[in-house]
Amino acid sequence: MAQWMPLEKRKYVGKKIPRTDGPAKVCGTAKYAYDIVLPGMLYGRILRSPHPHAYIKNVDLSAARKHPGVKAMIDLNKYTVRYQGDEIAAVAATSMDIAEEALRLIRVEYQRLPHVATEQDAMAENAPRVFERGNVAWDNAGDKETVEKILAASAHVVEDEMYTQVQVHNCLEPHGCVALWEGDDKLKVWISTQAVHGNRGDFASLFDIPEENVEIICEYMGGGFGSKFPIGVEGKVCARLARQAGRPVKLMLTRKGEYLAVGNRPSALMHLKLGCDSAGKITGMWQESHGTGGIGSGAGMPLPYVYHVPKGAYYKKHGSVRINAGSARPQRAPGHPQAEFGMDIIVDQLAYKAGIDPVEFRIINDPNETRKRQYKIGAERIGWEQKFNKVPGSAAGHKKRGVGLGVGRWGGGGARSTKVTVEIFPDGRVTATTGTQDLGSGVRTLIHQITADALGISMDWVTPRIGRSSYPPSTASSGSITTGSVTPAVKNTCDSAKKQLYEKVAAALGVSPDDLEGANGVIRARSDSGKSVKWKEACALLQGQQISVTDGWVEGLSSSGVAGVQFAEVEVDVETGRIKPVKVVAVQDFGLCINRITSLSQINGAIIMGLSWALSEDRTLDPNTGTMVNPNMENYKLAGTMEMPEFDIVIDEQPERGVIGLGEPPRVPTAGALANAVYNACGARVTRMPMTPDVVLAALKKGGAAR
């Protein structure tokens, strides 16, 4: 099986290496899809339904068509719109302002239909149906009666209801693209995407043209978080408008469009019961829950999460509920943060009830050896011994501090289909090329580091090239598999290219190719260190003929399955209900760490996304109108500079396992850790997110810290 280079050959791998594309990003020369400006380019805009549910009786484009500057229009021919923001028509015009004007001239006749905007309304008897097949899909497991008996016989039992709200992705670069037709059947698209190669197929089949005729370009993209896999209505419409107008079209969504129509993390309402024996071993778990992904599905969560519940002692009844709202899409560890929030709070309650320290209680019930170790590291780093309030809420004063923890797991792995081309040029330059995309994870930089180390040369020789569908196929960036797919393929292809070069060098030095090794820009014979050539001289032996090798993913350099824990310290003002996150400690395993600083950025970013979700983000629908009341960044509250706690990140490295993706795992434990810390601080269980001051005050009223 393939292996990573030995430690002494890792000049860049495993180090803190600044991003290859950093200078382009900080100087404004990095071109995102939104930044593309082409001669004669038009601007596209989409008309969206203002109503959550309606028949469309007529769409009249005639006035808009006559509007000066309008060059193309599309009626999407919908009969029914099922959520506010559902696409109805689109225009392309010579400026954004004119396109917006044109939308206002489109006359749409709606026949409003009754809608459902909450899970409760959707589940009611005789509720208006989102689709014909009904609003709820049930998913059952285990036997309720058996589990209730087990719980009744348990030493300790707790019961509570946890709620997590809908979270919108909010990538800063909106969804969209610039489409340029070159002739009738050749299409070039600059698009903000997580799936360069997938998008090529999407466009090719949409227009029934060969895949080779479609070129996708995504050199830079401003965030995806799971929402940017398909080309979407916006991609389809943009290319159709461009074709109709015979001119390139740029169509990027408005921020409001982002909030309404391109994905979200489903909600979850989890009614849970959990029991344990007198030694703290979990005996059984009872779950009745539901969640909604709008008109979409995928509102499930993987419970029981992480902790061991004996076989046959788990009962669940879960409803995936459809409402008249924009569809869910995958979002950074789909389902896991919801499950974590429910599970880690109920586990915490049980620990307190059983009189066992919450850290100890987790060690008792978590079968994962890595996490068992991580609990101790995390407790040490947060100062659990000193900071844990044995009696929650007992600290003096109205600003009370406390600590809590949460857990996470994730898969990872790699796509065998990944291909890479490595070229070595006679002047010593090297390129490593694959059609992956860098969402901000830093994969471009990882390719750069690995290529240099695999060839034993300086990174200065190497140019990594990504973000085009004309490059060798790479997988979509989903499920944290990009690193596990791309980096093994890069390493393997470098080895193949190196072999070809070493044959030339061996002949010149009069040794066998197997005898050669490269390091620090020099290739030398192991048997006779006097026999060596510098990298540049070695490449000159190619005599004008570059080496070009395309190879793929190999086993042995990556794996899957990671563990992480997070500890939080918070300060709760019991007078105002305000939660101030003070510190978050994350202990995260992800196998071999290729880049120590981009990894830190990923972990910090994941924690912040979790913290922001826990404390303030909320997609709020008005049940009466079925419309979103906060589709803007002023009222949809993202955590900002003022909410930032101190961070302490521990990379719990297991290099022998090879690389494992990191984008999703650290997104999981944060919300539960914060909620548990809030309880420890003020003695009130906050079980609803976002944990805004009003929610905290309501919880305090029910029971909490004595003032």
Add this chain to the structure above:
Amino acid sequence: MSNRGKQDSPPGSGINRRKFLKGIGTGLVGSATLSQGILPEDALGQTPKASARSSDIELAVVRLKINGKTHTVEVEPRAVLLDVLREKLQFTGAKKVCDLGECGACTVILNGETVYACMMLAIDADGASIETVEGLGTPQKMHPIQQKFVEHDAYQCGFCTPGFEMSIKSLIDKHPDADLRTIKKSLAGNTCRCGAYPHIFQVALELTGKKGGM
């Protein structure tokens, strides 16, 4: 929590002005338009009439001194500075994210003060001197702010980065010895969805010489 910041920007009269002028363009002048916003998704399903046709709008000539060089450009009076910078002059460093003065991605420095370029009409910037991220440095010769961003990996996707850089530039020009609290406050009008804040703070702290301030 985006709207708190921009302590350095002039008070936000821009929004009403911009909405008002956009309203004229569409013939939708009136309190309903002003209070309900101007995005196309807000269209109420009725049919407004275009009272002033776009082709009838007289273009204005504005002179913008961008990073030291004067650009003369013809714009519609309703054109927003950010769109003119990005789409007409191809200064695409400043990004469009919210288009409503809520995120800071479009921050540029105008006559020494940070402004949200999405909240200002280009005609109001006539004659102004504007600094954008393109004027800070080049990949070959980066500004110290840019070097620190690269060194500390103060980004992931990089979409918010130019806006943060300009805010930091203004901050250190005015408060060269700002502490962490001041830094957090003065960057509160910039949003980063990738969550690069801890590294951005490091950048600013090193530039203000408060290395150990974390």
